[in-house]
Amino acid sequence: MSPALRLGTRGSRLALAQSRSVAEALTAASGLEVDLVEITTFGDTSDEPLATIGGTGVFVSALREALLAGEVDFAVHSLKDLPTGAAEGLTLAAVPPRADPRDVLCARDHLTLGELPPGSKIGTGSPRRAAQLRALGLDLEVVPVRGNVDTRLSKVADGILDGVVLAHAGLSRLGLLDAVTEVLDPIQVLPAPGQGALAVECRSTDTELIDKIAVLDDPMTRLAVTAERVVLARLEAGCSAPVGAYAVTAEGEDTQDEELSGTPEASRATSETAGSAVFMELYIRGAVVSDDGAVTIRKSVTGPVGEAEQLGRALAQEMLDDGAGTVVGAEMPAPKKENVS
Structure with missing residues (x-):
């Protein structure tokens, strides 16, 4: 009998819930046994704001180091925590079906954002959420907060904060949706690139394992988050930058008589x-x-799903043309030189 696969995971209740869901899905699909291996990351031990200690990538590095060292066989991350650059020696083997990517408010007295009185204190550890909340013009005091989901919710229950903004997906995976007082419309607060999705990563050389893990991959989720992450990368913004991106797929219809071309068959x-x-x-x-x-x-922007990367680049360029580079602190790309014949 083959030894159980070792799945590297952070030790928080949410991370363990996410990793267990992946382990159970892989066992159900392939019969492979999986053991969870808890790994402590720097992001778990520091109380400093994420932007100060290096962004959400601080939750990923220790898991990746364990993978490359052969201490675990694969790892599960919240996809929004992954840096957009490729990791040498590692492969994104699967992106399972995405959970609800929207943000939610958990407030005292079952209040919504619009019902909270001026000056109410709303906690979030995300610069993206903080910026979009301030843009609503509701005269709320947005304050930084760190800690796991239970810690943040306790600050509302104890009256320290009037509310906190969290991810719907995380609360759902923990069975805590009863704490939600409002699901925020993406038109008001756009989710982070990759929010609600998980990333299953393993060593690039483990081709047999990559093939087995592929059963967990959801192609439409992968294409959507690919487009979102291209926007983030093109803006040269880190995971903790005030950038929101959200892609959805839907059926469209083309009534032209000529044969369609230029689009992957899968789309x-x-x-x-x-x-x-x-x-x-x-x-x-x-x-x-x-x-x-x-x-x-x-x-x-809208286009064929098979052109996810191109659509992400096009959207980012439109935003850069409108000055997004200045907002996120990225350098504007140098203009291309025209070839003169």
Whole structure:
């Protein structure tokens, strides 16, 4: 009998819940036994704001080091925590189906954002959430907060804060949705790139394991988060930057008579009606908001789902053209030189 696979995970209650869900799904699909190996990351031990200690990537490095050292066989991350750059020697083997990516408010007395009185203290550890909350103009005091989900919720229960903004997906995985008093519309507060999705990572050389883990991959989720992360990378912004991006897929219809071309076969399926075709379309929105909420840049693009990377780059470029680089502190790209023949 083969030894159980070792799955590296952070030790927080949420991380363990996420990793158990992946382990159970892999066992159900393949029969492989999986043991969880808890690894403490710097982000778990520091109380400093994420932007100060290096962004959400601080939750990833220790797991990756354990992978490369052979201490674990694969690891599970919250995908929004992954740096956008490639990790040498590692492969993103699967992106399972995404949970609800929206942000939620957990407030005292079951209040919504609009019902909270002026001056109410709202806690968040995310510069993105803080900036978008300030942009709403509700005269709320947005304050930094760290700690796990239970710690943050306790600050509301103890009257230290009037509310906290958290991820719907995390509360759902912990069975704490009863604490939610409002699900925030992405039109108001756009989620972080990759929010609600998980990333299953393993060594690039473990081809047999990569093939087995692939059963967990959801192609449409992978394409959506790919587009979102391209926006983040193109803006040269870190995981903790005030950047929101959210992509969704939907069916579209093309009624042109000529044969469709230029789109991967996986993204289109011909209907039974002559002269028309049904295909999958990707709609992606992006938002960059200054820390004080005074400057907001929002854009959106739509196109074939098979062109996720191109759509992400196009959206980021539109935002850069509107000044997003200044807001996130990125350098504007140098203009391309024209070839003169």
